[in-house]
Amino acid sequence: MFLSILISCKRKEKDGNDFYQKKAKETNEKVLDAIGKIYFEKNCLKCHANRGAKDNYLENAIKNDRHEYQFLKNFITKQDSLLKSKNKKALALKDWSNNNPYLHDFNLNENEIKAILYYLKK
Numbered sequence: 001m002f003l004s005i006l007i008s009c010k011r012k013e014k015d016g017n018d019f020y021q022k023k024a025k026e027t028n029e030k031v032l033d034a035i036g037k038i039y040f041e042k043n044c045l046k047c048h049a050n051r052g053a054k055d056n057y058l059e060n061a062i063k064n065d066r067h068e069y070q071f072l073k074n075f076i077t078k079q080d081s082l083l084k085s086k087n088k089k090a091l092a093l094k095d096w097s098n099n100n101p102y103l104h105d106f107n108l109n110e111n112e113i114k115a116i117l118y119y120l121k122k
């Protein structure tokens with residue numbers, strides 16, 4: 001009897017923690033999404049279609065995990081150095097865009113990049 005009360009108490013406590021953890025996680029995700037949206041709109045929307053737009057190649061690439069994080073980070077912050085070191089994926093993307101002369105060289109930190117990627121992936 002005592003044991004079963006103890007167990008049910010423990011369970012309640014656990015459920016409570018799960019509830020708050022879930023809420024905290026949801027809040028974090030909302031904040032990340034909102035920050036990503038701000039950074040995306042400020043920096044990328046000039047050239048890239050908005051999230052949810054039809055045939056959005058950037059959004060599709062992120063959603064389908066076409067690139068590793070490290071590549072994306074380098075591509076966004078120093079595309080020229082990827083091209084100089086003859087990175088195959090970077091060269092292929094340039095070829096695909098008919099050698100569009102634009103080079104991504106954003107001064108964004110990891111958190112900002114991760115927020116943008118989170119926003120696009122959602």
Ligand code: HEC
Pocket residue numbers: 039040043044045046047048057058061066072075076093094097099100101102104106116
């Ligand atoms: C001035 C225009 C311009 C801006 C601003 C811009 N991009 Fe791009 N982006 C391009 C072009 C053009 C390509 C096609 C590849 C190339 O030519 O380098 C591209 C391609 C990409 C790709 C590769 C997509 C694929 O299909 O794999 C990623 C990732 C990317 N951009 C991320 C970003 C992010 C994130 C931002 C904002 C922080 C941004 N870009 C801002 C023009 C731009």
